[in-house]
Amino acid sequence: MEPAVHKSWRRVFHNLHRAFIIxxxxxxxxADHAAASPHSSxxxxxxxxxxxxxxxxxxxxxxxxxxxxxxxxxxQRLMQQAGLIHPSNPGCYYYLPTAVRSMEKxxxxxxxxxxxxxxxxxxxxxxxxxxxxxxxxxxxxxxKELFRLxxxxxxxxxxxPTHEEAVTTLVAHQAxxxxxxxxxxxxxxxxxxxxxxxxxxxxxxxREFYMKDMYSFDVSEEAAHQTYESVCQAYTRLFARLGxxxxxxxxxxxxxxxxxxxxxxxxxxxxxxxxxxxxxxSFSANVETLSSDKTDCxxxxxxxxxxxxxxxxxxxxxxxxxxxxxxxxxxxxxxNKLTTAEMGCYGLGVTRILAAAIEVMSTEEEIRWxxxxxxxxxxxxxxxxxxxxxxxxxxxxxxxxxxxxxLPCLRGEVVLxxxxxxxxxxxxxxxxxxxxxxxxxxxxxxxxxxxxFEVICQxxxxxxxxxxxxxxxxxxxVETL
Amino acid sequence: MEPAVHKSWRRVFHNLHRAFIIxxxxxxxxADHAAASPHSSxxxxxxxxxxxxxxxxxxxxxxxxxxxxxxxxxxQRLMQQAGLIHPSNPGCYYYLPTAVRSMEKxxxxxxxxxxxxxxxxxxxxxxxxxxxxxxxxxxxxxxKELFRLxxxxxxxxxxxPTHEEAVTTLVAHQAxxxxxxxxxxxxxxxxxxxxxxxxxxxxxxxREFYMKDMYSFDVSEEAAHQTYESVCQAYTRLFARLGxxxxxxxxxxxxxxxxxxxxxxxxxxxxxxxxxxxxxxSFSANVETLSSDKTDCxxxxxxxxxxxxxxxxxxxxxxxxxxxxxxxxxxxxxxNKLTTAEMGCYGLGVTRILAAAIEVMSTEEEIRWxxxxxxxxxxxxxxxxxxxxxxxxxxxxxxxxxxxxxLPCLRGEVVLxxxxxxxxxxxxxxxxxxxxxxxxxxxxxxxxxxxxFEVICQxxxxxxxxxxxxxxxxxxxVETL
Numbered sequence: 001m002e003p004a005v006h007k008s009w010r011r012v013f014h015n016l017h018r019a020f021i022i023x024x025x026x027x028x029x030x031a032d033h034a035a036a037s038p039h040s041s042x043x044x045x046x047x048x049x050x051x052x053x054x055x056x057x058x059x060x061x062x063x064x065x066x067x068x069x070x071x072x073x074x075x076q077r078l079m080q081q082a083g084l085i086h087p088s089n090p091g092c093y094y095y096l097p098t099a100v101r102s103m104e105k106x107x108x109x110x111x112x113x114x115x116x117x118x119x120x121x122x123x124x125x126x127x128x129x130x131x132x133x134x135x136x137x138x139x140x141x142x143x144k145e146l147f148r149l150x151x152x153x154x155x156x157x158x159x160x161p162t163h164e165e166a167v168t169t170l171v172a173h174q175a176x177x178x179x180x181x182x183x184x185x186x187x188x189x190x191x192x193x194x195x196x197x198x199x200x201x202x203x204x205x206x207r208e209f210y211m212k213d214m215y216s217f218d219v220s221e222e223a224a225h226q227t228y229e230s231v232c233q234a235y236t237r238l239f240a241r242l243g244x245x246x247x248x249x250x251x252x253x254x255x256x257x258x259x260x261x262x263x264x265x266x267x268x269x270x271x272x273x274x275x276x277x278x279x280x281x282s283f284s285a286n287v288e289t290l291s292s293d294k295t296d297c298x299x300x301x302x303x304x305x306x307x308x309x310x311x312x313x314x315x316x317x318x319x320x321x322x323x324x325x326x327x328x329x330x331x332x333x334x335x336n337k338l339t340t341a342e343m344g345c346y347g348l349g350v351t352r353i354l355a356a357a358i359e360v361m362s363t364e365e366e367i368r369w370x371x372x373x374x375x376x377x378x379x380x381x382x383x384x385x386x387x388x389x390x391x392x393x394x395x396x397x398x399x400x401x402x403x404x405x406x407l408p409c410l411r412g413e414v415v416l417x418x419x420x421x422x423x424x425x426x427x428x429x430x431x432x433x434x435x436x437x438x439x440x441x442x443x444x445x446x447x448x449x450x451x452x453f454e455v456i457c458q459x460x461x462x463x464x465x466x467x468x469x470x471x472x473x474x475x476x477x478v479e480t481l
Numbered sequence: 482m483e484p485a486v487h488k489s490w491r492r493v494f495h496n497l498h499r500a501f502i503i504x505x506x507x508x509x510x511x512a513d514h515a516a517a518s519p520h521s522s523x524x525x526x527x528x529x530x531x532x533x534x535x536x537x538x539x540x541x542x543x544x545x546x547x548x549x550x551x552x553x554x555x556x557q558r559l560m561q562q563a564g565l566i567h568p569s570n571p572g573c574y575y576y577l578p579t580a581v582r583s584m585e586k587x588x589x590x591x592x593x594x595x596x597x598x599x600x601x602x603x604x605x606x607x608x609x610x611x612x613x614x615x616x617x618x619x620x621x622x623x624x625k626e627l628f629r630l631x632x633x634x635x636x637x638x639x640x641x642p643t644h645e646e647a648v649t650t651l652v653a654h655q656a657x658x659x660x661x662x663x664x665x666x667x668x669x670x671x672x673x674x675x676x677x678x679x680x681x682x683x684x685x686x687x688r689e690f691y692m693k694d695m696y697s698f699d700v701s702e703e704a705a706h707q708t709y710e711s712v713c714q715a716y717t718r719l720f721a722r723l724g725x726x727x728x729x730x731x732x733x734x735x736x737x738x739x740x741x742x743x744x745x746x747x748x749x750x751x752x753x754x755x756x757x758x759x760x761x762x763s764f765s766a767n768v769e770t771l772s773s774d775k776t777d778c779x780x781x782x783x784x785x786x787x788x789x790x791x792x793x794x795x796x797x798x799x800x801x802x803x804x805x806x807x808x809x810x811x812x813x814x815x816x817n818k819l820t821t822a823e824m825g826c827y828g829l830g831v832t833r834i835l836a837a838a839i840e841v842m843s844t845e846e847e848i849r850w851x852x853x854x855x856x857x858x859x860x861x862x863x864x865x866x867x868x869x870x871x872x873x874x875x876x877x878x879x880x881x882x883x884x885x886x887x888l889p890c891l892r893g894e895v896v897l898x899x900x901x902x903x904x905x906x907x908x909x910x911x912x913x914x915x916x917x918x919x920x921x922x923x924x925x926x927x928x929x930x931x932x933x934f935e936v937i938c939q940x941x942x943x944x945x946x947x948x949x950x951x952x953x954x955x956x957x958x959v960e961t962l
Contacts, residue, residue: 053601053667086651089638092606094651097667100602120534121581125573125689126607126672127628149630149640151688152676157570159630170567170575186534186578191607191672195633207632208606
């Protein structure tokens with residue numbers, strides 16, 4: 001029925017277990033929670049791994065989850081295995097519930113950083129009229145990368161891969177901006193479309209993806225450069241908060257246009273971009289921008305350039321008046337003269353950042369997340385049913401309860417792996433693969449006079465044996481959004 | 482350049498003022514905030530009306546903001562005038578920053594209610610393969626309502642108006658579900674596409690819009706009916722929380738299929754649906770489902786049916802095996818037999834709820850919001866510059882500061898109308914039109930020995946004169962998300 005779908009997925013989801021927040025139905029219909037407090041914003045029930053919509057059986061999964069005809073990579077394989085994504089059409093993926101949790105957190109961090117520099121969030125249509133794209137001459141320039149369609153009246157549209165035309169028209173039709181009102185920074189986080197000739201690497205190069213695109217309007221070239229700089233700084237802060245090493249490199253402006261451009265690259269072997277980084281100064285550039293045989297640094301002239309590969313996760317462009325001229329986006333200057341605005345545009349690949357982070361942080365077998373955007377922060381493992389330490393089960397449930405009540409930052413962030421028909425070892429392996437930042441094993445130690453819990457910090461690799469208070473202390477420091 | 486754009490908009494945005502959270506640039510580049518605390522999730526600067534991306538000059542706006550060739554209505558006019566939306570192509574709108582704030586809140590309420598009954602959020606591609614839609618026979622059935630396109634390889638796609646095919650295929654490819662894992666409820670809140678023959682009424686009948694669509698998988702018809710009922714209850718709770726009167730009516734199943742269906746209708750004069758409501762019992766139905774000359778209630782037979790009009794904001798369908806049969810979405814029963822799942826699907830028009838709420842709650846001149854999803858909760862008006870009570874200005878700024886610090890629920894929810902070149906009266910009129918639930922006027926009374934603030938509760942129409950503590954008490958009770 002669906003040609004691009006994988007039979008291997010059937011295997012992956014063999015013995016699939018589900019989790020959601022609630023409800024074992026009781027005789028009266030739905031679980032108590034739903035009736036209890038419709039106004040409560042926090043779900044009180046325990047999150048159970050057995051009810052999470054993700055494969056429970058990670059150990060038995062085949063490792064060959066390659067999409068038919070597409071090149072695969074580590075993050076794609078790990079994300080499919082863990083039930084984060086599921087392939088649909090070529091270059092298109094279902095984002096499954098665990099991935100959606102992570103993506104919503106990532107979007108919150110991006111919102112904070114964009115609003116922190118004055119960005120205001122809007123939302124522009126995906127259907128973009130051909131007339132707009134013809135005005136900017138990109139209707140022809142974009143060639144086959146543009147998904148095109150006609151409506152029932154035969155009018156031409158494309159599916160927006162980026163929105164310079166749309167946002168500039170919007171601002172142009174709100175006339176008589178004053179210079180006092182600039183800079184104006186508008187951004188959106190929406191689904192974008194690009195008919196890639198060869199979609200590959202899962203979310204790293206898809207045909208339908210989420211992007212944050214921001215557009216700035218300024219009074220002068222100097223002011224526009226200041227805005228440009230502040231956006232670059234916000235990007236740098238963003239990647240620092242995610243714990244990702246990111247290089248800002250001089251880049252080509254491509255078909256977006258403009259005269260100044262930088263890429264934000266995460267160094268990675270599978271990266272499709274070739275970077276030249278100076279060993280001596282801070283200079284770095286995409287190979288595209290340099291004559292290819294260059295080995296001396298053009299800035300410090302003493303250093304030599306070393307090549308590495310990178311995944312482009314962000315891109316900034318100083319556009320000047322390229323679009324504002326065409327669409328007449330003007331403002332009234334201090335001299336009360338109508339003046340064309342200076343523009344910039346700034347992209348972040350939202351779904352690409354998610355996959356790239358997993359690509360650079362994970363091992364071949366185990367997902368590692370930037371802590372801030374891990375889908376869940378903590379997984380608690382009670383002992384196996386019928387084992388010698390079975391009676392510690394109740395302590396595990398109590399711990400989950402206490403964490404939820406005592407630590408507001410962990411509300412909705414703690415899951416209990418209730419698949420107690422499986423050994424602790426097997427479940428621990430699953431938890432490691434899924435990459436919960438903290439795993440708490442409730443075993444033998446929990447039955448001692450002063451109960452001890454085994455806490456594994458996956459980010460650092462440390463294992464600690466802590467009292468309940470110790471666990472609360474440690475987990476109380478976890479940064480969440 | 483853009484045919485569907487209105488010259489009247491230019492007028493609307495004459496003397497446009499902007500607001501964002503920050504930055505007057507200082508000499509070192511950007512405002513202190515940005516540098517201060519990149520990790521802070523709360524912006525500390527005061528929100529200034531002069532910097533909000535919305536028209537400042539509501540009084541002078543023409544009232545004829547009708548889209549070329551489209552039928553208009555009150556909510557559309559008010560939303561365009563207030564800078565909540567801006568028309569793009571026919572049936573497509575820019576959602577401007579103030580509307581995005583409201584929509585994000587609405588989405589949070591929907592998330593709470595859907596997750597409260599066990600819904601798990603996912604995100605499915607917009608590009609849907611023709612093969613899937615042909616399998617369900619809807620490729621032909623949908624006719625011109627479906628936006629269709631080909632990719633660079635000539636493969637046929639449509640832009641998903643709804644995702645029964647996509648979600649059923651997803652679940653089918655995760656084989657060997659156990660009956661213990663059901664009910665499974667998956668939902669998404671994404672942009673949908675429908676090539677309406679006559680888009681009209683702004684967000685009420687567009688071609689590109691946001692919808693919440695949930696899909697349920699159950700072991701039996703009985704269980705599916707229980708799930709159906711729990712979703713209907715969640716919808717009822719949702720509209721109750723928004724303070725919207727909503728009628729659940731028996732409905733036609735249309736091209737979605739299935740045997741049981743209800744619409745959730747907001748009674749409104751401009752509603753496109755004709756409802757028959759019994760004056761005696763709880764029976765109500767869409768006219769489509771009854772023989773048109775019916776006037777006696779089919780349930781109680783003593784009451785007579787009264788006709789009213791409604792805006793459809795939600796729709797529920799019991800689907801049975803219509804899709805699960807086609808795409809082979811099966812589970813393993815208690816008798817260990819592969820059995821086809823019983824399905825339901827449940828839609829909420831997200832952007833439509835936003836517009837419909839404004840339609841039914843607003844006056845002809847002033848927007849009224851469901852309090853929970855108002856873009857901002859409070860607007861503080863300092864006195865006019867140079868007026869006799871000018872010195873009260875500092876008290877207004879202090880009040881905004883105090884509200885932000887003392888009331889976590891109001892963080893980011895209080896704006897200061899700093900356009901002090903305008904009289905209080907004019908700004909008050911703007912604030913009333915934009916529909917802030919609470920307006921605080923800082924005037925003469927603030928300079929008395931015990932400063933008094935004038936608080937206007939727009940939802941109730943009450944005006945109170947309160948001390949600072951009184952204001953804090955009152956506003957501390959505001960429910961936010």
